[in-house]
Amino acid sequence: MQVSQLRDAKPLLLTDAGDAWDELAEKFATHTADCGKYLHQPLQQGNWGGLAAESAADRLARMQRDLVVAKRELDAVGTVLRACGEEFAAQQGKLANAVADATGAGYHVADDGKVTAPTVDTAGMKPGDVAMMQRDQATRAQGYADRIGDALSAAQKADKEYAAAVKLFTDAANRCAKGDWSVGFVELAKADELNRELLHELGMPDKKGSPGSVQAWWAQLSPSLQAKLIQDYPQEIGNRDGIPAADRDRANRTYLPMLLNSLESEYAGADGDKAKALKDKIDGLQGIKKQLAAEGEPRPYLLGIGSEGKGRAIVSFGNPDTSKNVSAYVPGLNTKLSGHFASADVDRARNVATMANKMYPDTTTASVVWLGYDCPQLDSFSWSATDVMSKDDAKAGAPAYDRFLSGIRATHESGSPHVTAIGHSYGSLTVGQATQQPGGIPADDVVLVGSPGVGVNKASDLGVGAEHVYIGAAENDQVTYLPSPNLLEYVAPGSEYGPKKNWFGTDPADNHFGGHHFAVAPGKDTGLTGLAKGDLPAHSLYFDPDAGGDSLPNIASVVTGHGDRITTTRPR
Incomplete structure (x- = not known):
């Protein structure tokens, strides 16, 4: 990957696409709830019996299950696209900072990431001083190059990972189009994994990290990035000890309708003890x-x-x-x-x-x-x-x-x-x-x-x-x-x-x-x-x-x- 490719990328288009997929997922959640409320449950609870009733109930149950699967898949697609956009934005920011530091110090940055030290007139300088200056320039140039290279490598790695994740969902869509609506645990697990990797990339301490370390990490983020993470990762931010109360509150108020929709969709196709437990929640x-x-x-x-x-x-x-x-x-x-x-x-x-x-x-x-x-x-x-x-x-x-x-x-x-x-x-x-x-x-x-x-x-x-x-x-x-x-x-x-x-x-x-x-x-x-x-x-x-x-x-x-x-x- 070249410097210009990452520099000129528009990662926010990916996050916007993720938001659009989320909206589509919520529509499926509504359809699922309506299917259960107005079709499946009245049929089960009504007085209609016989083979026709059993067949209709079975088909409606399968339709409801398929809607639940589709909603989960759409949720995961949105997760992947948002995570992809934010990963690229994070690496883009690291690249921009490294390039700005290098050019501000007079160094030249080539499109392949190579950094060249500025030319200095050495006339009148002692040979030992010239050698020392050149060693210092070489060290600094390598430091800038390493930072730029790390950002480009991380972006390249993310590009491959997210492309593979998108392919999983493409394959899943083709599978569903042929009538195979088996739950895509592989795709959902991959989405969760990418979610965790992004927060880790941004420096969020793992679950073993102390609340103090979480607070220190959160405090060093810019307000705009904090707001973005609250919007895109409300469950993770809202439930993490060490995040300030006002931010946890905003995150959980964002997450509350999402969680409700998810539980209501699941409840629409549940029965027995599982339905009772879901209804309680x-x-x-x-x-x-x-x-x-x-x-x-x-x-x-x-x-x-x-x-x-x-x-x-x-x-x-x-x-x-x-x-x-x-x-x-x-x-x-x-x-x-x-x-x-x-x-x-x-x-x-x-x-x-x-x-x-x-x-x-x-x-x-x-x-x-x-x-x-x-x-x-x-x-x-x-x-x-x-x-x-x-x-x-x-x-x-x-x-x-x-x-x-x-x-x-x-x-x-x-x-x-x-x-x-x-x-x-x-x-x-x-x-x-x-x-x-x-x-x-x-x-x-x-x-x-x-x-x-x-x-x-x-x-x-x-x-x-x-x-x-x-x-x-x-x-x-x-x-x-x-x-x-x-x-x-x-x-x-x-x-x-x-x-x-x-x-x-x-x-x-x-x-x-x-x-x-x-x-x-x-x-x-x-x-x-x-x-x-x-x-x-x-x-x-x-x-x-x-x-x-x-x-x-x-x-x-x-x-x-x-x-x-x-x-x-x-x-x-």
């Missing part, structure tokens, strides 16, 4: 969409969304990068991305921010609900449900939560916000496991409510100091009384002989655990029947401004750094 995202559109303060920020596992969502009320205080609440048992999460759990985060701003108007507070892991699921309490009996989900979620909190510190404008980790129910175990990560949890205070145990024996084991641990346990919250699976370890509440052991370690509400214990309304007692049926009103009152008594004001005091103002209560 769709309802959850629709609910979050309504929360984002609602007026009022504090303003919501969408810091993460995804369809992995049981769904992912991170919503903050208030900007965590500019607020003096930041709390991050981890929900627990039975939480998943659903309509209930979008209302109940998201509202809990809003309630914390609202109460904190009401009680302490002289400071600023951002309150986050963090669903960045899979919580155990139960339709009702059952000892056969091994997921809730295990620490596995909490251990799996702890590193991600720890990294999120590190990201809060990395992007904060002052670098030193007051951070409170809040864990409710099984989420308190996740917070507890996060405190055991290498380096400890990047939080100033820890709040545990409705906890069945946090995996440690004492408040001091959480790594923030027992004086910075706060516990709330409603008198009638059955979850806080779940005994250790080893009955030999059980000690009655209030016993002087040792700490009471819950399912996941010492009961945080026990007087042997340590920390500060704050007042909470007792809640309704539904007894063992409620425990068996999952009817646990006392387990859900901690963030309720009415039913929770002093619980929410106490949480707000801790979150704002006024833990000395909580209404205390005697431990068990």
Whole structure:
């Protein structure tokens, strides 16, 4: 490849073409949803039976499947074309900078990339000085040539890779035209690979990179390139710890309708448990969409969304990068991305921010609900449900939560916000496991409510100091009384002989655990029947401004750094 070829290329035409393919893909998504809503599902749910009905249903199902495949293929084509354009633009920029530096220093750049040093009148110079000057010129010329050569080589390599990727889609189109609509996993995987390669080429740290390294990388990009990456890679940018909250919010608001369209297209052709799981995620995202559109303060920020596992969502009320205080609440048992999460759990985060701003108007507070892991699921309490009996989900979620909190510190404008980790129910175990990560949890205070145990024996084991641990346990919250699976370890509440052991370690509400214990309304007692049926009103009152008594004001005091103002209560 010649210098002039890369210099005069118009890579933005490729990104524009990618955008056009995306628009076409969205039309296919609409057709897929319409096919399911108006044709396939009414036929399945109607009273028409017999061979003709079965044949029609089968053909409509295949048509719907083909539309889903086509939409995925079109999405991937758009991805490849955009990635190609941005790769060429990146190398074009590197070439332009190298050429400008060379010519600015008086060096000549040939079209083949060769760099020639300027002619210098050496009359009157000593031979040794001439030799030294020539060596310096040769070194500098080689440096410019290497930079130019690297850009040309990278562009040449990208040209071959993207041409091969486009051929994959051309072959796929020919295959589909002949009636073979088998899913093109090879093409889709190639598109994802090129996506990752481009971000890597631009210097984005890999997934093992710290939030601090991500923040440093993002800060050195130009505003125009940041805006382009937010538009073209909203999923990657919006869900990366270390990207500023305002940019994550913009990226995820861009990604939200894309994710919804994708899930709705998939739902149109699904049934059974898969359809139910997809419907939960769709309802959850629709609910979050309504929360984002609602007026009022504090303003919501969408810091993460995804369809992995049981769904992912991170919503903050208030900007965590500019607020003096930041709390991050981890929900627990039975939480998943659903309509209930979008209302109940998201509202809990809003309630914390609202109460904190009401009680302490002289400071600023951002309150986050963090669903960045899979919580155990139960339709009702059952000892056969091994997921809730295990620490596995909490251990799996702890590193991600720890990294999120590190990201809060990395992007904060002052670098030193007051951070409170809040864990409710099984989420308190996740917070507890996060405190055991290498380096400890990047939080100033820890709040545990409705906890069945946090995996440690004492408040001091959480790594923030027992004086910075706060516990709330409603008198009638059955979850806080779940005994250790080893009955030999059980000690009655209030016993002087040792700490009471819950399912996941010492009961945080026990007087042997340590920390500060704050007042909470007792809640309704539904007894063992409620425990068996999952009817646990006392387990859900901690963030309720009415039913929770002093619980929410106490949480707000801790979150704002006024833990000395909580209404205390005697431990068990």
